[in-house]
């Protein structure tokens with residue numbers, strides 16, 4: 641039975657994580673990880689100018705991860721990445737990889753709301769910008785996401801249906817209509833540019849989500865399309881580095897996957913591992 645011993649989606653105390661990079665590595669070693677990828681949030685000046693890796697922190701972050709990589713060489717493979725939101729101008733140049741994310745609903749006049757932020761603000765935004773239609777909001781969310789992945793292909797697609805985050809408490813929409821239809825349409829477009837989707841347990845650890853992102857029907861559809869998956873804990877605190885990694889293999893198997901990806905131990909970014 642496969643035990644996950646790697647994580648591609650790790651934050652640090654440079655932005656919104658609570659643990660320094662070194663503590664994440666120490667925890668990874670305790671857990672017997674063979675590789676660990678850092679993916680701190682890139683800056684996004686048009687949305688939240690103070691959020692993400694603004695200079696000079698971007699440079700400090702990169703230097704620290706590269707220096708830790710050298711220090712821990714031979715014990716664990718460290719990868720340098722970023723989590724880049726579609727609203728960020730960050731190019732991803734000079735990195736080993738980046739995770740492409742969509743955290744925002746936006747409209748043409750520059751108005752926006754975070755889909756993983758304050759639920760009242762998001763609800764008010766959907767009322768204002770989409771006449772209260774969650775179907776239209778969901779359609780916009782996935783269209784913008786697919787567009788971004790096509791224009792700036794990431795190595796990994798992040799928490800695909802993050803728009804469900806507050807819905808689990810607020811019950812704004814059923815998770816079997818537009819979510820599935822528009823999600824599938826976005827997947828059809830995305831897979832032309834990126835074949836790797838994360839199975840993200842971070843929401844289970846941090847906000848009590850009932851399952852990883854994405855929901856099972858969308859994950860199964862990704863497999864039908866021939867896509868690949870990589871489990872991630874979207875970790876913000878060292879002690880949660882392997883949170884819900886015990887259920888992730890079965891979650892992927894239930895969607896029909898017989899193998900998944902992990903960050904490599906050597907030169908190759910990804911290695912394939914059997915889930916059977």
Ligand SMILES: [Zn+2]
Nearest residue numbers: 723741798799
């Ligand atoms: Zn994210």
Ligand SMILES: [Zn+2]
Nearest residue numbers: 649651723874
């Ligand atoms: Zn993240």
